[in-house]
Amino acid sequence: MRRLPSSFYTRDTHLVARELLGKLLVRRWRGRELAARILEVEAYVGEDDRACHASHGLTARTKVMYGEAGHAYVYMIYGMYHCLNIVTEQANFPAAVLIREVAPQFATSAETDGPGKLTREMHITRSLNTEYLAASDKLWLADDGFSVASSRIIRTPRINVAYAGADAKLPWRYLYQPKRLTQSA
DNA sequence: GCCAGGATCGTC
DNA sequence: ACGATCCTGGCA
Numbered sequence: 196m197r198r199l200p201s202s203f204y205t206r207d208t209h210l211v212a213r214e215l216l217g218k219l220l221v222r223r224w225r226g227r228e229l230a231a232r233i234l235e236v237e238a239y240v241g242e243d244d245r246a247c248h249a250s251h252g253l254t255a256r257t258k259v260m261y262g263e264a265g266h267a268y269v270y271m272i273y274g275m276y277h278c279l280n281i282v283t284e285q286a287n288f289p290a291a292v293l294i295r296e297v298a299p300q301f302a303t304s305a306e307t308d309g310p311g312k313l314t315r316e317m318h319i320t321r322s323l324n325t326e327y328l329a330a331s332d333k334l335w336l337a338d339d340g341f342s343v344a345s346s347r348i349i350r351t352p353r354i355n356v357a358y359a360g361a362d363a364k365l366p367w368r369y370l371y372q373p374k375r376l377t378q379s380a
Numbered sequence: 381g382c383c384a385g386g387a388t389c390g391t392c
Numbered sequence: 393a394c395g396a397t398c399c400t401g402g403c404a
Binding site for chain 3: 254270271
Binding site: 237239246247248270272273274275276278280293295309310311312353354355356358359 | 385386387388389
């Protein structure tokens with residue numbers, strides 16, 4: 196199992212998003228390693244993307260997106276949930292990939308099919324904002340050799356970004372469909 | 381300072 | 393379809 200190096204993140208955000216599907220998200224928490232396979236992500240790319248938090252420029256919150264790729268961008272949403280993003284691209288170009296759904300590889304009774312649920316189950320909070328995934332002992336990503344066929348990757352518009360106008364229609368959500376869908380007559 | 385709104389989720 | 397709940401950004 197190989198930890199993803201910083202060079203993995205310093206690339207086109209859509210490429211990183213696709214390649215994050217099937218990778219393992221690992222959280223070391225209270226002496227245990229909680230691993231989960233990434234199933235669904237969304238790309239947020241630059242100040243021109245009206246759905247991206249950086250669309251209003253550099254602020255205290257978005258500063259991490261302007262920094263070096265491979266850092267975690269964790270923010271609180273609706274006063275009670277956290278969302279985990281991975282910063283991508285060159286420094287000074289604000290972009291990130293939102294992790295939306297994972298398949299836990301650890302024992303858990305709760306669902307993890309949503310960005311707020313997975314952070315809750317994996318104990319990911321704003322204390323991990325700006326964490327450097329290429330070197331952290333608390334949060335990182337790994338490649339265990341699991342292969343994702345490109346034919347199993349689906350693109351759709353991003354979720355809950357109606358405020359972004361025309362950018363809400365961009366197919367920047369990537370889903371890995373490990374199971375064959377039931378055929379309909 | 382103040383206030384509107386949000387990359388969500390659970391319940392009605 | 394709506395409320396919870398608090399951080400963020402924009403404006404005064």
